[in-house]
Amino acid sequence: MATAKNKQYANKSRNNQHHNKTAVTPQAAQTEQRSTLREEWQKSITWWPYFITWALIMLFCTAIYGDVFTRAQQEAFVSDSPLSMQYLLNKDYGQLYWIGRFIMLVWKTTLTGSLFMATILTLAAFALDRALRIPQFLRGISALLSWGLLLWMVFRGYSLFYKNEPSAIVLYPLFLMAGSLLLWGITALVGKFAKKDNNGVEKTEKAWSKWNVIPFILPLLFFGALTTTTLLRNDNEILTARMQNRLFTFDINEIGALVDDAQLAEQPSRSVAAYHAIGLIHTNQMLEGLFDIEYAYPEMKLDKKDGFEEYGVFQSDANLFSGLLNSAYRTSMDHNVMNGATAYNLKRMAICAILNNEPALAEKYLTIIDQMPFEGKFVEKFRAMNADRTLVEQDPLFAQILKLVPREKRFEQNYRQPVFMGYNIGVLEGNNETLPISIAACLYSKDFSTLIERAQALKASRGGFLPNNVLEALAIRGMSKPEVYKAFPELNPDNQTMGNNATSTLYTFLKDIQAYYESKYSPNEWQDSLKAGIKGGVPAEVAKTLKEEWLGHYFYYYYCENLVKKEEKSDQNNAGVN
Amino acid sequence: MKIHLLFAAALITLFTACGVNVERPTDFTNVDEAVNIYPDYRNITIPCNIAPLNVQVKSDAKAYFASIACGNQEITAGAGEDGKLFFDEAAWKELLTASKGKQLKVNIYAETEGGWVKHPEYTIDVAQEEIDPYLTYRLIEPSYELYRQLGIYQRNVTNFDEKVVYENNPEYNSEDNHCINCHNFQNYSTDNMLFHVRAGHGGTVFIQNGKARKLNMKSDSILSSTVYPTWHREKPWVVFSSNRTGQAFHMIHGQKIEVIDYGSDLVFFDVEKETLTNILKTDDVMETFPCWAPDGSKVYYCAAQTPYLKGLDTKAASDAILPRYDSIRYNLMSIPFDAQTKTFGTPEVEVDCNAMGKSAAVPKVSPDGRFVLFTMADYGQFHIWHHSADLYVKDLQSGEVRPLDKANSFAADSYHSWSSNGRWLVVASRREDGSYSRPYIAYFDKDGKDHKAFLLPQKDPEFNLLRMKSYNVPEFSKNAITVSSETLKEVIYDDKKANTVKYSNKIK
Incomplete structure (x- = not known):
């Protein structure tokens, strides 16, 4: 375009020379060219900052925080039935939240949600720039509010949606946009009647020429700051959301990926560790991989509500995926009672009922879930399972969960809390699949009181081999209880025939x-x-x-x-x- | 906010309740397959003043048409794919009035891919007797330890109106969080009634002749707080049980929860004098679920022998009883009462449930004093959590004890009550899905025979499928509760005004 224009100007120049018989110097031609380019630049600067802002918000909402937002959408149960929405409608501003939850459906996928957020927030920035008559060299600066809103969402952590109203994620950007548009409208009306200050415009344009890169740098700065803050502050929140999203595909391959997800954590939270353990259980790596992550839990930043804060995030899932169906249902019901229905929770209750062979109860929850838009696929899949038990038994994930269901007819109160730990520490009778989880629970809680017997049983079931972690635990036990060496002579430090063993490795560690x-x-x-x-x-x-x-x-x-x-x-x- | 909720509900109701205009099919094929309807209103007996029995046809047809006829009178309704059939309330009322003592014939047509089909006709008997117009119940999730929003509601069973009697805090609040339960009326009238408030602002609210007050029922002379109540038919006397209750959660049992008492006694309360007196205070027998006979000559109750609890403190008792949970069995008992001397006599065994390998709960005497209705299950007393729980009746004239085979189901059929004319029963039943209690009504005819129970009708037949609360303690009354929920809230929250009851060794 510039070349065509150059030619145009060049032609014009030649024409001028021909008609006016006035010489146009090359310098003048160049100056005129630069002026044309500047005009073009001036025009494009009007919308480039917004496009960049839009693109970067899209990027943030997909690649950085998309998992959190899509997870939040599953907390925003919505249907057109006032009965089902009674919990919400009883709240102040309940009707507004009801509408917000319908809008929240955009976050069913990361793409649609990001499109929504990016468009709304960019529009807000555009309108605010206009309303505040932001000079061209600072165009896009009003996006600071949009980025600030996203930063607030980051600072809310999991409490952005967990036990709080999740539709704030879409409502607050909409309010910002509405407010900006309103302000723009008002200032536009006022501006019609106000005198125009031409001198000011002239000054601005002169200044612009020096600062013409600011509109391009600002969005990058905002994005950089937000992303850095998010990744440093909220990696556990992102991972927890991602892991929960994976878990609720109920696809055994996705659940295997939980192990890799946990490895990404700089310092895994309790929630990340719990989902890591679930991944290990269902890839038969519990004893081999449990201690591959660091166990120094940072506090998960959650609003103080009812005393079940962080445990409430993962406890029901931990119960379900370790086969404790009644306990999973109980903690899910407790969540339902205290916080109202969520799609995530209802799905878990439906699954518990299906696995517990309670088809009528499962159908109730599936009917309620079916009221929610875009949940038809889930309902169809599990309605089929609910109608045909063989589908449940043939599903690789559910078959594994069913193998972990307790055999002891006892009460939860007979075990320490949380029950997914206490049961596995205290269990005395179960399937072979329960044994490694039980030993892992003992190792995690450093409870060696029944370790020898369990390890012996495991060794017998695994053709005489034990995972290193178990051997190392036995080696520690052996230091205070030498009878370990009778049951496991390979650990005896005096036994030279077996080469380096866990006991000798323990001594090396202690020497360090x-x-x-x-x-x-x-x-x-x-x-x-x-x-x-x-x-x-x-x-x-x-x-x-x-x-x-x-x-x-x-x-x-x-x-x-x-x-x-x-x-x-x-x-x-x-x-x-x- | 409540107005907006009602408005929204009204709008949805309007759109859903209008039904669909479907013409009566003239060209159809008769099929043998019985129509699959929810709720199951086939072959039941209904009161002549009940609300319309709207149903949902559960099949894959495109449209439906239904007719309900008795003699020359008929009402009809149409439905689209959702299968929901809404009958006009006024037309329904007229039909029932004309059909007292007669039979309704119900025909349902479905428009399938191959054209209209007609399912086999089924019938509904209309009893001569009316049912009490009001049913009061608590709505709460079938939850475990935690609770948040719950309330007591009163439903007009002749239409679909459900009114809030009292609702507690909508949001959890550690200071104000409270539970309400055990509402009870004197002689089917809401003029005199009570209910308990637990946890925050605890006490018992008494409503007498339109005035509400809260009493602090705690006393060191009784075992624990006052729990299950029964009003004397005429006198201002209430017999309560006083229970120490705990619960345990099964790891794998289908019944999920076991609620166990580890101590219970019976106490007498004079509402006017505000005095409590122990009736039966024993630590090796657990007495609970009192129920006055209509003539006031006896109190029926349930009792379990627990010699291993003798002399134990609370913690030890709780530890001792839990492993024995499935061997605790309550007999149905009665204890005579002399209104003149205000003394109780010697307890008698009415039904030796223990010998039958069963355990009784919640005895309720019919208004004519002839029958005692109670629940029996394999063990224990909180039978809503026991699948084996069924309704039984003892004929006090003949001594016969029999199950209500027509009214019972395969699931827990537990808390029940009589209508004031003794012709209708309501029972909190979990037959829908094993977890959520729903009020089922059954006819109990003059010959003492029970009939098939039916679900309390709702405007939207899918209502009970979507409701995520259980119905507790359904109780009939002849009139509506007139005290407003705002007044009740003031009374409940005003702890300073609550009198503390006195204890007396003897009933004065």
Whole structure:
């Protein structure tokens, strides 16, 4: 275009020369060219900042935070039945939230949701720029509010939707857009009657020429700041949402990917660790991979509501996927009672009922879920399973869950809480599939009281082999209970025929700890310092030096991680009846 | 907000209740397959003043047509693909009035791919007797330990109106969170009634002749708080059970929850004098679920022998009873009462359920005093959680004990009550899905025979499928509750005004 225009101008110039017989110098031609280019540039600057903003918000909402928003959509149960929406309608602004939840359906997929957010937020920025008469060299700066809104959503963490109204995700951008448009309308009307300050415009245009890159830099800066903050602050939230989304495909291949997801966490939260464990269970790697992630849980930032905050995020899923169907249903019902219906929760209740062979109850939940737009696929799939039990038994995921269903006829109150841990620690009778999970629970809680018997049973079921983590736990146990060596002679430190064994590896690990104290303290002090220092576990600064080499070993977990004392909960329930 | 909710509901109702204009098919094929309708209103007996029995046909047809006729009178309704048939209320009322003591014939047609088909006709008997117009119940999720929003509601069974009597906090609030339960009327009238408030702002609310007050029922002289109530028919006397209750959650049992008492006694309360007196206070027998005989000569109740609880403190009792949960069996008992001397006599066994390997709960005496209706299950007392729970009746004239085979189902049939004329029963039943209790009504004719139970009709037949709350403690009354929920809220929240009851060793 520039070349054509150049030619045009050049022709014009030649024409002028011909008609006026006036010479046009090359410099003048160049100046005129630059002026034309500048005009074009001026025109494009009007919309480029908005396009870039739009594109970057799209990118943020798809690649960075899309999992969280799509997860939030599953908390926004909506139907056109006032009966089903009664919980919401009883709230202040309930009708507004009702509308918001319908709009929230855009987040059924990341693409449609991102399109929505990007368009609304960019439109808001455009309108606000117009309303505030932002000069051209700062066009796009009003997007600061749009980016600020996204930043607020990031700072809300999981509480953006968990036990809070999820439609705020779409309503607040809409309010921003509506407010900006309104302001633009008002200022446009006012502007019609106001005197135009031409001098000001002239000054602005002169200034513009110096700062013409700002509209292009601003969106990138905002995006950069938001993305950096999000990834540094909320990686656990993103991973938890992603893992929950995967889980509720009820596809065993997706569930296997939970293990990889957890590895991405810088410092996994309790929720990430729980979903990691679910992934390990259903890929038969529980004992092999449980300690591959770090166990130093950061606090998940959640609003204080009813005392079941972070556990509430994953407890029901942990119960369900470890075969504790009644417990999964119970905690799901509790969530339903306290927070109203959510699609995520209703789906879990339907699955529990199907697996528990309660077809009428499952049909009730499927009917309710079916009221919600775009849930037809889920309903169709599970209605078929509900009608034909063989489909359940043939499904690889559900078949595995059914194998984990308890055999002991006991009460939840007979086990420590949370029950998915307490049951697996306390269980005395179960299928072979339960055994590795039970041992893993014992290792996780550092409860070795029944470890020897369980390990013996596992060894017999696995042709004489035990995973390294189990051997390492037994080696630790052997230090205080030498009878371990009778049951597992391969661990006996005096047994030279079996080469390096877990016990000798344990000594190496302990020597590394010792080496730290020897290097830090004098020869007279290091032994006392070591004894005092590792009382209750290895101090964090020591653990840091050991992490690179020893993370993944049970030794590292036992001595350095999860050092918080767990209170014994009463095994009798004293709860009253409603 | 409530007005907006009603408006929205009205709009939806209007659009859904209008039904579909479908002409009566003239060209159809008769099929043998019985029509699949929800609720199942086939071959039942209904009161002559019940609300319309709107149904949903569950099949894949394009349209439906239904006619209900008795003699020369007929009403019709049409439906689209959703199969929902709405009968005009006025026309229905007229039909029922004309059909008292007679039979309705119901015919349903369906437009399939191959044309219209007509399903086999079924009948509905219309009893001469009316049913009490009001049914009061609590709505709460079939939950475990936690609760949030719940309330007591009163439904007019002659139409579809459901009124809020009282609702607690819509949002969880640790200071104000409270539960309400155990509403009970004196002689089917809401003039005198009570209900309990638990947790925040706890106490018992008494309504007498339009005035509400809250009483603090705690006393060190009774076992625990006052729980299951029964009003004397005429006198201002209430017998309560006083229970220590816990619950445990099954890991794999289909029944999910076991609610167990680890101590219960019976106490007498004089509403006017505000005095409590122990009737039966024993730590090796658990007495619960009292029910006055209509003539006030007896109190029926349930009792289980628990010698292993003797001398144990609360914690020890709770620990001792849980492993025995499936061997605790309650007999149906009665204890005579002398209104002159205001003394209770010696308890008698009415039904030795233990010997039958069963356990009784919730005895309710018919208004004419002839029958005792109660629930029996394999063990325990909180039978709504026991699939084996069924309704039984003892004929106090003949001594015969028999199950209500027509009214019972395969699921838990538990809390029940009589209508004031003794012709209708309502029972909280879990036959729909095993988890959510729904009120089922059954005719109990003058010969003492029960009839097939039917679900309380709703405007939208799918209503009960979508409702995620259970109906608890359905109780009939002849009149509506007149005290407003705002007044009740004031009374409940005003803890300072609540009198504390006194204890008396003897009924004065």
